[in-house]
Amino acid sequence: MSLAAAPLRVEPLTREAFAPFGEVIEADKQHLSFPINAGTSQRFHDLARLDPGQDGRLIVSIFRAQPRPLPFTIALLERHPLASQAFMPLNGTPFLVVVAPRGESVVPDTVRAFLAQGHQGINFAPGVWHHPLLAIGQMSDFLVIDRDEQAGNCEERRLNRPLLLHVEPNLASEAAA
Amino acid sequence: MSLAAAPLRVEPLTREAFAPFGEVIEADKQHLSFPINAGTSQRFHDLARLDPGQDGRLIVSIFRAQPRPLPFTIALLERHPLASQAFMPLNGTPFLVVVAPRGESVVPDTVRAFLAQGHQGINFAPGVWHHPLLAIGQMSDFLVIDRDEQAGNCEERRLNRPLLLHVEPNLASEAAA
Numbered sequence: 001m002s003l004a005a006a007p008l009r010v011e012p013l014t015r016e017a018f019a020p021f022g023e024v025i026e027a028d029k030q031h032l033s034f035p036i037n038a039g040t041s042q043r044f045h046d047l048a049r050l051d052p053g054q055d056g057r058l059i060v061s062i063f064r065a066q067p068r069p070l071p072f073t074i075a076l077l078e079r080h081p082l083a084s085q086a087f088m089p090l091n092g093t094p095f096l097v098v099v100a101p102r103g104e105s106v107v108p109d110t111v112r113a114f115l116a117q118g119h120q121g122i123n124f125a126p127g128v129w130h131h132p133l134l135a136i137g138q139m140s141d142f143l144v145i146d147r148d149e150q151a152g153n154c155e156e157r158r159l160n161r162p163l164l165l166h167v168e169p170n171l172a173s174e175a176a177a
Numbered sequence: 178m179s180l181a182a183a184p185l186r187v188e189p190l191t192r193e194a195f196a197p198f199g200e201v202i203e204a205d206k207q208h209l210s211f212p213i214n215a216g217t218s219q220r221f222h223d224l225a226r227l228d229p230g231q232d233g234r235l236i237v238s239i240f241r242a243q244p245r246p247l248p249f250t251i252a253l254l255e256r257h258p259l260a261s262q263a264f265m266p267l268n269g270t271p272f273l274v275v276v277a278p279r280g281e282s283v284v285p286d287t288v289r290a291f292l293a294q295g296h297q298g299i300n301f302a303p304g305v306w307h308h309p310l311l312a313i314g315q316m317s318d319f320l321v322i323d324r325d326e327q328a329g330n331c332e333e334r335r336l337n338r339p340l341l342l343h344v345e346p347n348l349a350s351e352a353a354a
Contacts, residue, residue: 027241063219086237
């Protein structure tokens, strides 16, 4: 017998709300920034705690992600216990971020979903449970900064009850604006 | 007496042409890629030689760059002797990249200029001379991956003769396409 999926509400992505899971990467006026290059650029400085883990090296890759159908069923999460993983959208398109706190198991009640705007990236802290990349609307490219060596750095947990991810119409329209 | 600026031709940005200076960061079918996340994403893997330098840490920042007027006069270049520096456009807008080979001095005849398309980033290898970020057309955001500690990691050289950077109309129209 399979259990019916429980609904999962999608929240707007803010630095404060996402803090238990990592950092939001955006040119946020609240964040440290300063002029460089004779005042022609503003540098929003050091926006995420990149962590390659022991004996790891940070690499940069591009993920080209197919859009997911909505509503979307969350059946499993994964984690990278050794290192951080950062995603930055390159097409200016919103995407979904689903996370759960660190720990050996995933408690469905603690799973949270965020709608990232097209100018917002995220960095998962090491060990944070998260769903694989969730593009929406269109094929989307992301710049990804993570650890080179993935041996021992990816674990999956199937949820004992699936979650159904809706995007509220007002969030979706903010995202499209 | 100031010398008249010599013209500097702008070339299309390709991985091969840029190889002496670093890497082009793009989802290029020539580059190693493989499906991930149950086939929902394609990973273009490890696109640049990120190098934090000795005792350095890689950080991620956003540079918000004002567009430069064209034609633009190149009067100086800079280099980061200790570490690499990568730039990825976030608005899908083209930008200009001006570089010269490693060495103690900058020889004007060896300066080269490239037009990066909006889906192309670049990574400067340590010690490669380059002009500070050259956005064109509109205010542009770039994700930047570089070394945290900048002490001893930035040197400038004024050119003994300035260079005048034009963008050929055919390159500009390709960029806009």
